[in-house]
Amino acid sequence: MPESISHLVSFIYSAEEGGFSPAARRLGLSPAAVSKNVARLEQHLGVRLFQRTTRQLRLTSEGERYLHEVAEPWKRIEEATQATRQGAGQPGGTLKIAMAPLVGRTYFVPMLEEFLRRYPAIVPDLHVENRQVDLVGEGFDVAIGGGVDLNEGMVARELTTVHSIVVASPAYLAERGWPAGPDELARHAGIARRAVGSGRLLGWTLRHSDGQQAPIELRTVAVCDDPEAMAQAALAGVGVTVLPLPHAQPFLRSGALVNVLPGWHVQGRALCLYYASRRLLPAKTRVFIDFVVERFETLGLARQFTTPDRPEGL
Numbered sequence: 001m002p003e004s005i006s007h008l009v010s011f012i013y014s015a016e017e018g019g020f021s022p023a024a025r026r027l028g029l030s031p032a033a034v035s036k037n038v039a040r041l042e043q044h045l046g047v048r049l050f051q052r053t054t055r056q057l058r059l060t061s062e063g064e065r066y067l068h069e070v071a072e073p074w075k076r077i078e079e080a081t082q083a084t085r086q087g088a089g090q091p092g093g094t095l096k097i098a099m100a101p102l103v104g105r106t107y108f109v110p111m112l113e114e115f116l117r118r119y120p121a122i123v124p125d126l127h128v129e130n131r132q133v134d135l136v137g138e139g140f141d142v143a144i145g146g147g148v149d150l151n152e153g154m155v156a157r158e159l160t161t162v163h164s165i166v167v168a169s170p171a172y173l174a175e176r177g178w179p180a181g182p183d184e185l186a187r188h189a190g191i192a193r194r195a196v197g198s199g200r201l202l203g204w205t206l207r208h209s210d211g212q213q214a215p216i217e218l219r220t221v222a223v224c225d226d227p228e229a230m231a232q233a234a235l236a237g238v239g240v241t242v243l244p245l246p247h248a249q250p251f252l253r254s255g256a257l258v259n260v261l262p263g264w265h266v267q268g269r270a271l272c273l274y275y276a277s278r279r280l281l282p283a284k285t286r287v288f289i290d291f292v293v294e295r296f297e298t299l300g301l302a303r304q305f306t307t308p309d310r311p312e313g314l
Contacts, residue, residue, distance in 0.1 A: 003298070004044075006037055006092055007037045007038070007040050007041040007044070007206050008041065008070060008074065009027065009040070009074070010015045010023060010027065010029075010033075010037035010038050010282075011037070011041050011049060011063075011066075011067075011070075012067065012070065012071055012074055013026050013027060013034075014038055014050070014312070015050075015059055015063065015067050015071075016071075019057050020038070020057065022035045022282055023194070027172050027216060031068050038050065039124060044055065046233050047060075047062040047063075047066075048060050048062065048063070049062060049063035049066060050063055056264065061251040062189045063119065068098060068312070070228075071110065080283050081168050083135050086227070089182060090119060090121045091119055091121065091122055091284045092119075092121030092122055092284065092285050093121070093123070093282075093284050094121065094122075094123045094125050094289055095122050095123065095124050095125060095141050095142070095284050095285065096127070096139060096140045096141050096142075096291075097124055097125065097126050097127065097140065097141065097142050097144065097180060097288075098123045098127045098129065098133040098135070098138075098142070098143040098144070098145070099126065099128055099144040099145060100128075100129075100130060100144070100145045100146075101128050101130055101142070102226070102227070102228060102246060103144070103145070103246050103271070104126070104128050104144060104246055105213075106129065106246060107246070107301060107304075108144060108292070109126070109281065111291070111292065111295050112124060114291075114295070115288070118224075118287075118291070119284070119287055119288075119291075122284050122287075122288070125286075127140070131196065131228060132145075132194065133269035135154060135274055135275070135276060136153065136154070136276055136290060138296045141261075141275065141276075141282070141284070141285045141288075142273060142274065142275050142285060142289065143273075143275075144271075144272075144273055144274070144276070144292075145271070145272070145274070146162060146228065146268070146269035146271050146272065150252065153277050154275070154276060154277060155274070155275055155277045155294065156269045156270070156273070156274050156276075156291060157272055157273040157275075158271070158272050158295070159271045159272060159273065159292070159296050159301075159302065160270070160271050160296070160301070160302035160305045161267065161268065161269070161270050161271070161305065161306060162244050162246065162268040162269060162270070162271050162305045163184045163241050163244075163265040163266065163267060163268060163305065163306045163307075164204070164243055164244045164245065164248075164265065164266040164268050165242070165243065165245065165248060165259050165261070165264070165265050165266070165308055166185070166206070166216065166240060166241070166242055166259070166260040166261050166262075166264065167231075167234055167240070167241060167243050167248055167251070167252075167257040167258065167259060167260060168188075168234055168239070168241070168258065168260050169234055169235055169236075169237050169256065169257055169258075170177045170255070170258055171237050172234075172237045172238075172240070173258065173260070175237075176188060176189070176280065177261060178260070179240075179261065181261070182206050182214035182215075182216065182261065182264065183214070185216060185217055185218055186217045186218065186219065187219070187241065188218055188219065188239060188240045189218070189219055189221040189238065189239030189240065190218025190219055190220050190221060190225060190239050190240055190241065191220075191221070191222045191223075191233045191234060191238055191239050191240070191241035192218070192222070192223045192224075192241075193223070193224060193225065193227070193230060194223050194225045195225070195242075196225050200272050201223065202222075203215070204215075204216040204242050205266065206266060207262045207264065207265055207266070207267055207284060207293040208263055208264050210263075210264050214264075216242060216260065216266070217310065218239070221238065222238055222239065226242055227244055227247040227294060229243075230243060230247075230249060231243055231248070231251060231257070233306070234257055235251065235256055240260060242266055243257075244268060245304065245305055245306065245307075245308060246304070246305060246306075249308070249309050252308055252309045253309050259308050262308075265306075265308075271305060273293075275289065
């Protein structure tokens with residue numbers, strides 16, 4: 001590559017990898033050559049980009065500003081080059097995907113066999129975590145979930161809306177009684193949910209198919225920040241709780257939990273595919289997005305996020 005480009009890329013990779021040696025491995029050069037390239041770039045710019053010690057390589061404030069300006073344009077050049085090389089060929093490369101744990105494991109991981117059959121050159125790199133990721137800052141190609149803040153340069157492609165319902169175990173209802181409507185929930189023990197980001201307790205509003213609305217008021221006896229833990233607490237008979245349908249469906253099918261107020265639901269956030277808005281979307285990202293949208297429609301998965309299943313045998 002031209003000398004000035006090699007200097008720039010040596011700097012970007014050294015900053016991303018945190019050292020000259022890992023950058024050298026990525027570039028197929030020697031660490032001395034990478035160090036020399038960065039030094040020549042610093043000489044050309046007239047500023048020091050790194051603070052160097054025997055153990056650590058750290059960006060200076062000038063280096064941080066310069067990296068912010070050049071890293072994204074260079075990434076676009078790399079992607080454009082890769083897309084041009086691929087041409088009409090098979091999309092390939094590592095596809096970094098963030099997804100919520102239960103939804104990811106239940107609905108999206110099973111899709112991988114067919115996806116890999118179609119696109120064997122793509123390697124899905126799954127990060128299954130119960131948190132909002134920084135899509136651009138952490139280098140993700142795609143995120144699957146709900147409620148992600150749409151920063152500048154991001155796109156959300158909606159797959160469906162996630163409904164939640166009020167559930168309890170049959171044993172709990174046998175002991176405490178079955179509420180006839182939302183106004184009777186206040187006398188029941190409740191398992192509340194705490195938002196991971198803010199730490200505040202979530203409030204819910206029930207909607208009926210005929211248009212009625214009612215707030216959910218429970219006597220809180222336990223608080224969780226994870227719907228899977230809430231489901232387990234409900235199974236143990238701790239109380240009544242509100243579960244997103246993806247978490248509730250397996251227990252509804254088996255009868256381990258029951259829908260306490262049939263016809264009522266809490267309308268939640270949209271389930272979306274999130275990705276960076278770029279004029280030239282990498283082929284691996286584009287085909288994955290199209291594949292997931294197609295499979296969601298073909299398999300009728302949207303219904304499982306909006307309509308409670310009945311227990312087996314009913």
